[in-house]
Amino acid sequence: MRKPGSQARGLRGRFVDRHSSAILLSPYALLFVLFIIIPVGAAIALSFTYFNTIEPPSFIGLSNYINLLTNDSIFMQKVLPNTVVYAIFVGVGGYILSFFMAWSLAQLTKVPRTVLTIVLYSPSMTGGVLLSTIWGVIFSGDKRGLLNFVLLKLELIDTPVQWLQSSTYLMPIMIIVALWSSMGVGFLAILSGVLNVDHEIYEAAYIDGVRNRFQEIIYITIPSIKPQMMFGAVMAVVNTFKDGGTGVALSGSNPTPDYAGQLIANHIDDYGFIRYEMGYASAVSVVLLLMIYLLSRVVGRLFSSKDE
């Protein structure tokens, strides 16, 4: 039983019909393979080799991973704890801050909201450039640094503090700076989510007995914007883990003093481009990839389990 007209469409038409999904998918698939699959695959492959970037790589099995887990004291003692601390403060803190800011902004009228949104969003766009200029001036270690100047003036300190050279202060400063620039895409997504929650639901909730704004947030706003919350959370996880520029830009060198601000991304840079051990660096980046993947799964569970 052929449908009328199908003959006319011919062979080509049938081919297109049958494979339409593959054809429509192909541009994306091509780009995805080219820019994601191949590089990730290459990184995984290189992680099993010794590769000094100059001579061809040689296969050494799992040694890189074994070394990473058993021999790399800097990774275990400094880099990993730093990354966890940084991720908790910047990832979780930044995420809560984004939600809070987005929710607060949603309470404003359109013009101030737009202006403030741009103001809050801009650091995440310009972050890299402004880091060393703005924050470098504020935390500069001589008496001309703004913070030192103010503290000296108030006589809270006698001599200038080396904010960025000191292993005690570097991490807190990195966290402050990262929080400042953490209002990124996730924040915008949450903001648009909050703005799009149906007002009738709030009204219905008040009739049903919601008594204050806090209950409103817990029972209405957050459940309504779960997809955006999840997007924001995943972005926060990915961004904090792959961030490595802040500490290096602030302290002016990789490694950061006493590895105080050393994150995984810096560790990869250190091995790849300073010690010329690209194979090892690849192994670290594979570990980083796994960590991000696992955390993203956890986040996914957190925000989707109730619906299923």
Added chain:
Amino acid sequence: MRRKTGALLALLMLSQPFTAIPLSAQTAANAQTTVETTQSYYTEKAVEQWFAAPDTASLQVALSDVSIAGEPVAAWPLTVEKNVEMTFSVTPPETGEYILVPEYRPSGEVLASDALFDVSLDGGDSVVTQLPILWADAERGAVDRSGNEILADQEAVDAYVSSPFTAYTNVDKDAKTWSLTAGETATFTVTPTVQAIEIQSLRLYRAEETAAYEAGAAQADDVPTITIEAEDYALKSDSYVRAASVRNAALSPYDTYAKMMNVVDGSTWDTAGQKILWEFEAEQSGYYRLGFRCQQNGSGNKTVFRRIEIDGAAPFAEWEAAAFAYTGSSGYRNYTLQVNGEDALVYLEKGAHTIAMTASAGAYEPVYEEVQALMSDVNTLGLALLKLTAGSVDTNRTWDMAAYMPDATEKLAEYADRADAIYEELAAIDGDEPVYAMDLLTVSEKLRKMIETPETIPNKTEEISRGDDSAAKYLGNVLSALVGQGISIDRIYFYGQEKLPRAQVSFLTGIAEGTKRFFWSFLPEAASGSGTSASEDKEELDVWVGQSTVVTGVLQQLLDETYNEENGVNIRLSVMPSEQKLVLANAAGANPDVVLAVSSGTPFTFASRGALKNLLDYDDFLEFYNSEYQLASLVSTSYADGVYGAVDSRNFNLLFYRKDILSSLNLQVPDTWDDVRQMMPTLLRNQMNFYLPISVSTTLKSLGSTSPFIFQEGGDLYAEDGASTAIDSEASTDAITDMTEFYRIYGMQQTVASFYNSFRYGEVPIGIGDFSMYLQLTMAAPELAGLWGVALSPGTAQDDGSVLRYQPANSTASMIFKNTDQPEEAWQLLRWWLDSDTQLEFSMRMRIGYGAEYQWNTANVKAFSQLPFDSDVRQLALDQWQYQREVTPHPASYIIERELSGVWNDVVVNNEAMIESLDKAVLASNREIKRKLIEFGYMTEDGELIRDYNTRIMDMLYEKLGGE
């Protein structure tokens, strides 16, 4: 018959090697003939009219009154060698101010644009004076591969010229005058300090005021317009005053696609004393107006000045310093010179003439001196206040100024008024708000504010004379702003009643030109010209240069003219944007054969991973290098028992100090670290400090800044077998203690954001700086001229009284890749590049083409000693290089760098115990060294040393040298 053929054959055979070997001689001969046949861009008349003697009676120095180095001389011309004294005496018939005018030409090789002389009268203090060396374009109109015109080669004019000695230290650089008394014999001593010269005659003239302008006619005559293209100058006083190409359809010449040289670039013609001379022909006698198509946009609303000379002399006093008003940045303008509000008229006879323009400080000269005086007064007051408080920083303390310094407020008020008055003067000169001198108002405001609370004035020395926000610093800004006298000129017109051509094109034309160029840029011929590209010919060597496009361009030109020509090859150089690219190219197998002038650490990185050719494979390398370079340089490019890179440029670390401040504090220039320690209390008491390179603001202190201490104490970074670190040896521990105690005990400032700025403003009047510091101070700090000095960097005194001053010096190096298929050609090219002639020529071309700040600081000792440096600084640099000590490269050197920096940080910043921190550092270093040595096959996995890692590179080099 047979005989003849035989002879012919013999001749042929004989001629064979000749064609192969002395090609160089042949090209040299060719070059000579081309010089003769090409037109020169100036006539004898131009040289004659460089300076027209005044009408006053001249006073010729008699040959019998001249002696050179104490010996009488036989005949004109006299050759006065560098640093040789020439003495002569004259007896003037009249009392008055005289200028001294020799007729001279440079003798020997011309090394610099300025010939400087120390001149003293009757044994008095010597004054630095200058004679211009005349330069002309050697060949114009050469184009690069995409048809863009390139800068003309420069040649020094080899002809006698007359020009007065000028006062080099004056802002205006005008002719130096000496007052002589009638009948009294005056004895002059002249010593060339840079360039030997040949003197044909010596005359003195009475300095005379030029008469003021008097209009010779009511208006300009109806004469045809004379147009002079500014870029077609005949002579100039500085080689690096140069033409430039500006893409502006209104200028001439102009081409939509190709770049044409069309203006004299104002940014290169901005220093007082720089003179350009043009030749032109007047078709008709008559009164002309003088107009320019020019752009003057140096700094906001600032006027610039030019002395204008027609046929060698300024026609009237007003043109001794003709003002060119600010034109703004929106393009070129027609500008006609005026006197008293009317177009100035100048009479030209029919025939050939010259016009010369000399950059001059003009009306700014007195202002400049006023600012300078004000600055020095402010500084004096600041120092006096500092002495009063003894550097106390107690901001709560108040002072009874009436008792301690009754005149302080008065003085401050006076200074504020003076600043305002200077501002008004500038406004009067410019006829507009002098935007560039706004800092003067900041100064007066600042000072007035201080007067309001006189009891706290002594606490505010930072706002008076020290630091970034001080009155003295703002005055310094004004001084720098006043110096620049740049103006770009496209055309000079002598015109009568005709209208000048327009200086701007319509908006639509501009758009149309831009659109055409945009679409043209897609065509292949446009692409061919984008920089230098890799040689397409597979046969040729592929050579990369780790320097900027400008530097590579100059090097390519030199290569074309010498190496390519002599060897009949066509090597193209490629600019290497980043050294990372070399790693990638190498991974892809697309690496070049030879790399020139990359940073000196790069060869080791590649060599230790087996990518480079051992230069010791070339039998003559080491011997050659040792003869013209310093062997110690090779330490940082050696690995195992090979040398993989040839260091080609070096830096120097010298001690820079402020003479004025040290003498006011009664401090001596330190020779050893002990001296430095002794001077620290005095410096600190005066709120000043000492700069060590460790105080840079980056947190990772480089080995270059930490290792000198260790070397000077006799320590080392690695144990002899290279398998562990030696930073915990007794000597090294002492050194690290010293290095940290400077900060913990002697109070050195932990971070200095910019030594140069702190040095200028007197906060850090002494410290260790490098070549770039030297350039900055000479080029960009006019207010400090003569106030600073350099000395060898301090070191550690040894028991025998000598001082170890080890400092690193290497800057860039060149290398050959192992996989090159033309190793011999590669070495031949490298040998050419390292040759002292090439190095000197290259350095000179950079200097002649772009000014002293672009000088190539060659590592070739022979070439360096011929560079036109301040002779003291050159000698100091050469002496300091005797103490060159480079860090032995090691695959794990980064860990030593980190750990040393970490120890410094722990001790100085975090107040931890040194020994504890050092122990930690040694542990971490040794672990990493072991890991790296296993990686490189020096150790087994169990940590057993298979063979020593070579840390005795100097011994190895000497051994190889001796063995050959």
